[in-house]
Amino acid sequence: MQKLYSQAGTVSDSTEVSKVLRNTYTLLAMTIAFSAFTAVISMAMNVPYLGLFMLLPYFGLLYAVEKTKNSGWGIVWVFALTGFLGFTIAPILNYYVSSMGYAPILTALGGTSIIFFGLSGYTLVTRKDFSFMGNFIMVGILVAFVAGIANVFFNISGLSLAVSCMFAVLSSLLIMWQTSQIIHGGERNYISATVTLYVSLYNIFLSLLHILGVTSDD
Template sequence: MQELYTQSATYSSSLEVSKVLRNTYALLAMTIGFSAITATISMAINFPHLGLISLLPYIGLLFAVEKTKNSGWGIVWVFALTGWLGLTLGPILNYYVGVSGIEPILMALGGTALIFFGLSGYVLVTRKDLSFLTGFIMTGFIVAFVAMLAAYFLNISGLSLAVSCMFLVLSSLLIMWQTSNIIHGGETNYISATVTLYVSLYNIFTILLSFLGGSSDD
C-alpha cells in the first residue's frame, strides 16, 4: 500500500513538473514574440536610448510581477515587463544596424538560441540538481551590478568588458539553475520561471550583440 502511494505521489509530481515546464516555455515564447513587436515599433519611431533611467520602470515592473505572480494579473505584468524591455531594445538595435548592418543582430540571435537550447537541453537530459549554485549566482549578480555602475559612472572601458563577461556567464548559469529548479520541484510558478529565463536571454543577446557589433565595427 505504501509503495502504491509513493508511486502515485511520484507520478503526480512528474505531472506537475511537466506542466510548469510546458507553461514556462509557452509563456516565454509568447513574451519573446511580444517584445520583438515592441522592439520593432521602437525602432520605427526612433525611441530614445534612456540609459540607466530605463532601470526604474524595469524594477517597478519586476516588483509588480512578483506581487501578482499567483494571479491572472501576473501574466499582464509579465507582458508589460517584456514589452518594456523590447521597447528599450529598439534604440540599441537601431545603433548596430546603422553601424554594422543586420548581420551582428542575426548572429547574436542565433548565438542566444544555441546557448539557451544547449544549456536547457543539457540540464533536462542529465537532470542535474544545480541548487548549490544559488548563493554563487545571487552574489555574482550583486557584484556584477555594482561593477556595472562603477564602469558607467567612471567610464572605464576595461571594466565594462569584464562586467559584460560576468553577466554573460551568470545569465548562462541562471538558465541552467532555473531549468534544474523546475525539474526538481523547487520552482512551481511558471510566471517567475518565465521572467528569470527571459531576463537571462535578454542579457545574453545584448552582450553577444555588443561583442559582435563591436568586432564588426572594428
C-alpha cells in the same frame, strides 16, 4: 501500500513538473514574440536611449510581477515587463544597424538561441540538480550589476567588456539553475520561471551583441 503511494506521488510530481515546464516555455515564447514586436515599433519610432532611467520602471514592473504572480494579473505584468524591455532595447539595435548592419544582431540572436536550447536541453536530459549555484549566481549578478553602473560614469572599455562577459556567463548558469529548480520541485510558479529565463536571455543577447561590437571594432 506504501510502495503504491510512493509511485503515485512520483507520477503526480512528474505531471506537475511537465505542466510547469509547458506553461513556462509557452509563456516565454509569447513574451519573446511580444518584446520583438515592441522593439520593432520602437525602432521605427527611433526612440532615444533611456540609459539608467529605464531602471526605475524595470524594477517597478519586476515588483508588480512578484506581487501578482499567483493571479491572472501576473501574466499581464509579465507582458508589460517584457514589452517594456523590448521597447527600450530598440535604440541599441538601431545603433548597431546603422553602424554595422544586421549581422551582429543576427549572430547574437543565434548565439543566444544555441545557449538557451543547449543548456536547457542538457539540464532536462541529465536532470542534474544545480541548486547549489543559486547563491553564487545571485552574488555574481549583483557584482556585475554594480560594476556596470559604475562603468556608466567611468566609461572604461575593458571593464565594459568584462561586465558583458560576466553577464553572459552568469545568465547562462541561471538558465541551468532555473530549469533545474523546475525539475526538482524548487519552482512551481511558471510566471516567476518565465521572468527569470526571459531576463537571462535578454542579458545574454545584449552581452553577446556588445562583445561582437567590441571585437569587430578591434
